[in-house]
Amino acid sequence: MTIRVLVVDDQTMVRAGFRLLLADEPDIEVVAEASNGRDAVAQAARFRPDVVLMDIRMPEMDGLEATRRILAADADTRVLILTTFDLDDYVFEALRAGASGFVLKDEPPEQLLGAVRTVEAGEALLSPTVTRRVIRRFATLGGHAPPAAVAELTPREREVFRLISRGLSNAEIGQELFISDATVKTHVTRLLQKLDLRDRAQAIVLAYQTGLFDEA
Incomplete structure (x- = not known):
């Protein structure tokens, strides 16, 4: 079964790079792209992707709010947060928003591909390091x-x-x-x-x- 992916990032070259990477995989299809959170919500409603690769920092609407709205409309969608910022607050808020995974943009291509397949299969994607930080943060609540x-x-x-x-x-x-x-x-x-x-x-x-x- 083909994994339908929506790529969301405000940088055109970044989106192009992800599309090229994913296009080489026989079990993955990029069905749409979006340059901001508002557009991502609209594209998700139109194409109903299995996985959304979601940037966090974007104009008009950030990736966290877009994640909340996409999942409110379709709980079956999986959101994989992409960012260059390895910060606790982003991990914490991404999970609270309903994201299924969190990966850095500079990780090797094979890890990104594995991440897409992992979250589509219904598993969370949190490295042990990220999990420990999330545990500490949530434990304070x-x-x-x-x-x-x-x-x-x-x-x-x-x-x-x-x-x-x-x-x-x-x-x-x-x-x-x-x-x-x-x-x-x-x-x-x-x-x-x-x-x-x-x-x-x-x-x-x-x-x-x-x-x-x-x-x-």
Whole structure:
């Protein structure tokens, strides 16, 4: 299945570079481009992309607000935030806006391609370093009551949830719990459904806003 991508950046050359990179991939198609957040919202409504590569700093409307509006209109879309600014506030606000991932523009091409495929598959894209910073930031908030659905999680689902909140991948969770990747994926899918969460990024946000795993 082809991954439909919307590229959003206020720099024409940057957009062109991303389009050229993605065009070489048989499973990825760039369906549209946008030069600002307002245009991104309109293009997302028109083309309904699977993944939006979203710049943060743009005129008229920034990438964070555009992310909020795109996801409010279509919760199935995945937003991958692209930026040159490796700053806590951007990571924090991007996740609060509903983004599924956060990557720097100067990362190697193969990492960007992997990021697109990762978020399209429903997984969060947060490096261990980013995850640790996000954990610290969200942990200072706390105080939110966990949703009642947390009580519906099985002990194994809760354990998988705890490891997700630490930023572990399916493979790493499988190694930790001595279960297969397929079994991990099943647990992840079920716990996200029970908690009505879009992806792992939302799970991480929920875990630390509610203090579910304070020992982490």
